[in-house]
Amino acid sequence: MNILWFQRDLRLVDHAPLQAAIDAEQPLMLVYCYEPLVLNEGHFNSRHGRFIMESLQNLTRTLKESGLVLHVFRNDFLAVLRKIHRRYGVDTIFSYREKGLRAIEQRNQEIEAFCQEQEIQWQASEPLEILPERVTDWKRFWRKEMQKTIHYPELSRIKPVSLSIGFIDQLSVIDSPDQFYIPDFHFQRGGPDQAQEWLTSFLKIRAVQYLEADNNPYLSRYNASRLSPYIAWGNVSVRQIYQSCQQAIKEGFYPKALKDFLDHLYRHDYILFTTHQGYACDQDRPDAAPDEERQQLFERWKRGNSGVPLVDAAMRCLLETGYLIPRLRQLLLSVLKQRLPEFESEGLCWLAQHSLDFEPRLFYYYVSQPIHQRKFLNPVLESQRMPACIHFLRIWLPELVNLPPRFLHEPWRLKKAEQKRYSVWLGSSYPIAPKAWIPRIRKQQKKLVV
Numbered sequence: 299m300n301i302l303w304f305q306r307d308l309r310l311v312d313h314a315p316l317q318a319a320i321d322a323e324q325p326l327m328l329v330y331c332y333e334p335l336v337l338n339e340g341h342f343n344s345r346h347g348r349f350i351m352e353s354l355q356n357l358t359r360t361l362k363e364s365g366l367v368l369h370v371f372r373n374d375f376l377a378v379l380r381k382i383h384r385r386y387g388v389d390t391i392f393s394y395r396e397k398g399l400r401a402i403e404q405r406n407q408e409i410e411a412f413c414q415e416q417e418i419q420w421q422a423s424e425p426l427e428i429l430p431e432r433v434t435d436w437k438r439f440w441r442k443e444m445q446k447t448i449h450y451p452e453l454s455r456i457k458p459v460s461l462s463i464g465f466i467d468q469l470s471v472i473d474s475p476d477q478f479y480i481p482d483f484h485f486q487r488g489g490p491d492q493a494q495e496w497l498t499s500f501l502k503i504r505a506v507q508y509l510e511a512d513n514n515p516y517l518s519r520y521n522a523s524r525l526s527p528y529i530a531w532g533n534v535s536v537r538q539i540y541q542s543c544q545q546a547i548k549e550g551f552y553p554k555a556l557k558d559f560l561d562h563l564y565r566h567d568y569i570l571f572t573t574h575q576g577y578a579c580d581q582d583r584p585d586a587a588p589d590e591e592r593q594q595l596f597e598r599w600k601r602g603n604s605g606v607p608l609v610d611a612a613m614r615c616l617l618e619t620g621y622l623i624p625r626l627r628q629l630l631l632s633v634l635k636q637r638l639p640e641f642e643s644e645g646l647c648w649l650a651q652h653s654l655d656f657e658p659r660l661f662y663y664y665v666s667q668p669i670h671q672r673k674f675l676n677p678v679l680e681s682q683r684m685p686a687c688i689h690f691l692r693i694w695l696p697e698l699v700n701l702p703p704r705f706l707h708e709p710w711r712l713k714k715a716e717q718k719r720y721s722v723w724l725g726s727s728y729p730i731a732p733k734a735w736i737p738r739i740r741k742q743q744k745k746l747v748v
């Protein structure tokens with residue numbers, strides 16, 4: 299029998315390994331594994347687990363209509379494979395090749411070694427057919443890839459396998475993933491159906507202010523596409539989005555905005571397929587334990603209580619929604635790297651865990667940009683320049699809602715009488731910012747410097 303192994307490709311449409319598995323016309327087992335090695339890896343968070351769980355529920359519903367079962371195990375794939383192979387014999391595994399985290403690369407090597415030893419074929423596909431190293435005109439190549447026909451799988455052609463229930467029960471080793479239940483409504487929900495809804499509402503309605511939403515933390519919550527988690531977990535392929543977008547442009551929906559959107563998609567794929575290395579949380583920890591004061595400062599950064607309004611608003615927004623515009627992700631990164639360098643590795647994991655759309659190659663591409671090695675992004679200048687930032691600050695810092703703009707950007711300027719007037723008490727209702735994080739002002743130049 300053959301196995302179709304889902305990972306970060308939780309969809310059925312435009313799924314090359316699924317198509318190949320159907321064409322092979324052999325009995326097929328559909329498998330997803332909540333792998334302990336991924337759950338325990340430093341970048342993972344229950345919000346990712348919940349998104350995956352919702353995606354699997356969606357796939358299960360669709361497959362059930364064709365009488366098919368998606369087997370979900372709570373075990374490492376290799377352990378599951380070993381048992382199934384021993385009992386039933388596996389000919390071929392069809393899957394995409396997941397990349398970007400050290401633990402995943404190691405796991406892939408182990409699976410490869412096992413398959414070689416047992417003469418199992420592992421057809422691990424790439425999302426783009428030609429390897430980009432051999433491509434000179436990347437944009438032309440990308441457009442050609444995006445225009446390829448999308449395959450809708452004929453699920454009725456799948457020959458299901460039936461395994462004994464007792465045997466299936468043995469394949470999971472950890473508890474139920476109900477632990478991923480998070481009772482709130484701020485996160486986007488997972489699944490191909492949800493992805494389609496977000497895509498349609500963006501192309502037909504929300505793109506109306508897409509250009510204005512760029513760099514605008516307030517508008518972007520509604521008018522950016524918000525498709526990144528769906529792309530990161532594979533609920534929709536970039537090709538599906540590209541083709542729907544081209545169709546919308548043809549029909550006259552927001553051509554200027556949607557062309558800009560296509561450029562973002564291109565940038566996504568370009569970075570993904572030209573960046574081969576991810577990173578891991580476990581590296582470069584300093585030998586000496588940081589002192590208590592620095593540790594507390596790091597905790598304040600993590601919780602959005604540093605005393606610098608834009609930094610706090612950005613962090614609180616990320617914690618609550620899993621989403622931030624790129625410029626604010628850059629800001630949090632800059633504070634971490636330049637003001638809390640001894641916590642860099644821990645802080646990066648914190649950002650990754652709380653980004654619903656965490657994708658290791660994209661994330662670490664930005665983390666390793668040379669600008670972060672030398673420059674501290676000025677949080678006051680950023681908050682004064684960013685359009686509609688005032689609204690964003692007021693949403694995420696309700697304790698500062700009464701402050702007029704000049705103090706909202708720089709609450710440390712409040713004198714005692716002003717604190718009383720606006721009911722903002724520095725050090726009690728809102729923290730006092732660390733001195734080193736407050737940009738100095740050269741009076742002659744009237745310009746903020748860092």
Ligand SMILES: Cc1cc2nc3c(=O)[nH]c(=O)nc-3n(C[C@H](O)[C@H](O)[C@H](O)COP(=O)(O)OP(=O)(O)OC[C@H]3O[C@@H](n4cnc5c(N)ncnc54)[C@H](O)[C@@H]3O)c2cc1C
Binds near residue numbers: 523524527530569622
């Ligand atoms: C420090 C840092 C870390 C980041 N980490 C991630 C990550 O882990 N996962 C992730 O998906 N994106 C990451 N990004 C890129 C970007 O922030 C998000 O893709 C974008 O904010 C998602 O919002 P959207 O879907 O509304 O984007 P839209 O503006 O609507 O763009 C559409 C799609 O294009 C892609 N895209 C948009 N902006 C970028 C960009 N700057 N670089 C590459 N692709 C882009 C995304 O797939 C996005 O869904 C990171 C950026 C920075 C600066």
